[in-house]
Amino acid sequence: MPFDRRTFLGTSAVTGAAVAVGGAAASPAAAAAGERARPRTYAFTVMGTTDLHGNVFNWDYFTDKEFDDKAHNDVGLAKISTLVDQVRAEKGRRNTLLIDAGDTIQGTQLSYYYAKVDPITARRGPVHPMAQAMNAIGYDAAALGNHEFNYGIPVLRKFEEQCDFPLLGANALDARTLRPAFPPFSMHRLCTPFGPDVKVAVLGLTNPGIALWDKANVQGKMTFPGLEEQAAKYVPRLRSMGADVVIVSAHSGSSGTSSYGDQLPYVENAAALVAEQVPGIDAILVGHAHTEIPEYRVANKATGKEVVLSEPLKWGQRLTLFDFEMSFSRGRWHVAKVSAKVLNSNTVAEDPKITGLLSDEHRKVVAYVNQVIGTSTQAMVSAEGPVKDVPIIDLINHVQAETVRSALAGTEWAALPVLSQASCFSRTASIPSGQVTIRDAAGLYPFENTLEARLVTGAQLKEYLEYSAKYFVQTAPGAPVDPAALTNAEGTPDYNNDAVYGLSYDIDIAQPKGSRISGLSFGGKPVDPQAQFVLAVNNYRASGGGNFPHVPQARQLWANSDEIRNTIISWVKAKGTVDPAQFASVDWRLTRAGVPVF
Numbered sequence: 001m002p003f004d005r006r007t008f009l010g011t012s013a014v015t016g017a018a019v020a021v022g023g024a025a026a027s028p029a030a031a032a033a034g035e036r037a038r039p040r041t042y043a044f045t046v047m048g049t050t051d052l053h054g055n056v057f058n059w060d061y062f063t064d065k066e067f068d069d070k071a072h073n074d075v076g077l078a079k080i081s082t083l084v085d086q087v088r089a090e091k092g093r094r095n096t097l098l099i100d101a102g103d104t105i106q107g108t109q110l111s112y113y114y115a116k117v118d119p120i121t122a123r124r125g126p127v128h129p130m131a132q133a134m135n136a137i138g139y140d141a142a143a144l145g146n147h148e149f150n151y152g153i154p155v156l157r158k159f160e161e162q163c164d165f166p167l168l169g170a171n172a173l174d175a176r177t178l179r180p181a182f183p184p185f186s187m188h189r190l191c192t193p194f195g196p197d198v199k200v201a202v203l204g205l206t207n208p209g210i211a212l213w214d215k216a217n218v219q220g221k222m223t224f225p226g227l228e229e230q231a232a233k234y235v236p237r238l239r240s241m242g243a244d245v246v247i248v249s250a251h252s253g254s255s256g257t258s259s260y261g262d263q264l265p266y267v268e269n270a271a272a273l274v275a276e277q278v279p280g281i282d283a284i285l286v287g288h289a290h291t292e293i294p295e296y297r298v299a300n301k302a303t304g305k306e307v308v309l310s311e312p313l314k315w316g317q318r319l320t321l322f323d324f325e326m327s328f329s330r331g332r333w334h335v336a337k338v339s340a341k342v343l344n345s346n347t348v349a350e351d352p353k354i355t356g357l358l359s360d361e362h363r364k365v366v367a368y369v370n371q372v373i374g375t376s377t378q379a380m381v382s383a384e385g386p387v388k389d390v391p392i393i394d395l396i397n398h399v400q401a402e403t404v405r406s407a408l409a410g411t412e413w414a415a416l417p418v419l420s421q422a423s424c425f426s427r428t429a430s431i432p433s434g435q436v437t438i439r440d441a442a443g444l445y446p447f448e449n450t451l452e453a454r455l456v457t458g459a460q461l462k463e464y465l466e467y468s469a470k471y472f473v474q475t476a477p478g479a480p481v482d483p484a485a486l487t488n489a490e491g492t493p494d495y496n497n498d499a500v501y502g503l504s505y506d507i508d509i510a511q512p513k514g515s516r517i518s519g520l521s522f523g524g525k526p527v528d529p530q531a532q533f534v535l536a537v538n539n540y541r542a543s544g545g546g547n548f549p550h551v552p553q554a555r556q557l558w559a560n561s562d563e564i565r566n567t568i569i570s571w572v573k574a575k576g577t578v579d580p581a582q583f584a585s586v587d588w589r590l591t592r593a594g595v596p597v598f
Contacts, residue, residue, distance in 0.1 A: 040327070045091050050286070051145070053104070053107025053315055054107040054108035054110050055108055056362075061108055062429070078351050080137070081351035087321065100287075102145025102206060104147075105150075117368060133358060136353060141202045143169065143249040143287070144167055145206065146207040149218055153221060167204075168183050169204050170204055170205055170233075184204065185203045188201075188202065199244045203235065203246065206224065207224070207288060209258070209264065212260050212545070216539070216559075224266075226265070228267075244335070245335060252267075256269060277301060282338055294340060321342070371437060372435045374572040374578060386483075388590075388598060389585075394584045396445065399564075400422065401419065403571075413534060416455075417533050417534070421499070425444070436572055442569065445568060449564050452537055452556060456534075459529035461500065463549050466513070469507045472590065476592070486597075506589055506594075
């Protein structure tokens with residue numbers, strides 16, 4: 001039966017069956033002597049995934065072939081299912097739990113199709129493929145991720161209804177009552193061979209950035225306080241309920257940083273802070289950051305006890321194993337030892353149980369993404385997008401600018417120049433020469449971002465570009481140039497390096513950050529610091545994602561609820577032909593002391 005979210009104040013699940021021991025009951029003294037003579041121990045394993053992002057098959061819907069990367073990783077729940085079966089066979093099904101740390105229903109065209117094209121919310125809609133797969137594998141609990149809210153609360157609620165396990169979010173609160181909008185935790189009983197069950201509590205925590213990133217979907221409906229605050233509230237409660245083990249499933253990285261700066265009073269990547277500040281936690285399954293952390297130990301400040309953290313790599317590329325060793329004394333179980341490691345899903349084959357279960361859904365989506373929507377006069381690729389102004393990024397920006405310009409026609413803002421921002425969201429995106437399909441166009445923009453128009457000044461644009469330019473590694477004039485080593489300074493991801501379309505400027509990478517933008521001009525003239533511009537910008541950036549200056553506070557002139565990638569698809573369909581000669585130009589370049597790098 002599906003999990004009933006109305007029981008969110010605590011769910012008990014029994015794994016395995018109790019073992020009865022025959023014979024007459026021993027006297028209390030004999031029992032006590034027996035306990036002293038024979039220490040009781042028990043071992044169990046908690047498996048964990050995170051950031052699955054709609055991956056069931058080892059398949060890339062944007063390239064229409066089996067997934068592969070430089071490290072030859074594999075992806076998908078079908079691979080994870082095989083690993084889970086192996087662990088259960090080794091450890092014993094009754095001695096394992098399986099949990100997830102969020103970002104489940106967004107990310108691939110498979111998950112998009114069942115949210116938008118054939119939505120699960122329809123009157124007789126389908127069951128979401130991620131729910132089908134996770135139910136079949138036998139998940140015990142999953143935390144909410146921020147991307148769970150991308151399609152709106154109705155889609156999330158329907159997905160929750162279709163899951164046979166609880167979606168946990170102790171810091172996802174109803175905005176009106178401030179009561180939990182989802183189950184905060186679940187309680188699981190593991191039956192031991194000789195006595196009391198081991199009670200394992202799983203506390204789910206999600207990301208407070210949801211309030212910014214999905215403001216349109218959650219404002220006035222839900223609020224998201226900090227992870228540490230809610231963990232401090234619930235962990236003592238779980239212990240008082242008899243939990244022998246407390247595990248946190250946190251959709252929050254471990255670095256202690258935030259991509260939205262000081263726009264919220266909470267830390268985005270707070271998993272290590274939770275371990276450090278909240279006593280009583282044994283292990284934390286980390287999510288959100290898309291990094292691989294086999295094992296990371298953090299000492300709690302109050303108790304000195306080490307908390308074990310682990311983050312498996314995204315998309316089902318890894319499976320975390322938390323191995324617990326328990327000892328029984330003084331009438332209860334105690335954690336004697338915890339360790340963690342990750343298993344690589346590229347070491348196993350896909351589970352035919354999962355691929356067979358969803359083969360029809362997979363075929364439908366493959367057919368959908370291969371629909372031809374237009375043609376292109378030449379091939380365009382994004383490989384050099386991080387270091388050069390390439391036509392394929394200009395295409396995104398051109399569509400965004402044209403869309404905003406059309407939306408503002410007839411308004412008081414119609415005469416203002418429209419600029420646009422975009423990043424190299426994927427270094428493998430491409431538009432072929434000849435026929436263009438939905439997957440080609442959608443591959444330019446793998447995120448569910450929507451489009452807005454914000455009012456900015458020339459001075460603000462200069463500071464915006466300076467902030468973006470911190471993405472480049474400072475490189476002295478005359479020093480060797482390796483394009484692969486010029487980017488991602490300070491760990492800045494590609495999607496936080498913005499190119500602004502409609503302006504001309506140089507980025508001098510020989511200069512320190514904050515002093516790199518020169519020759520900033522519009523229409524062949526230097527940009528007036530007081531001049532006003534309309535910036536076409538995605539909702540992630542407009543709501544504070546990346547902590548870029550000015551735009552989150554800028555006046556909103558227009559906003560759209562449709563995903564940008566759908567806007568691109570519609571534009572290609574309407575035009576029929578994509579011709580880079582109509583929109584592509586080299587408006588920015590990397591320089592050193594005025595000399596172009598390329």
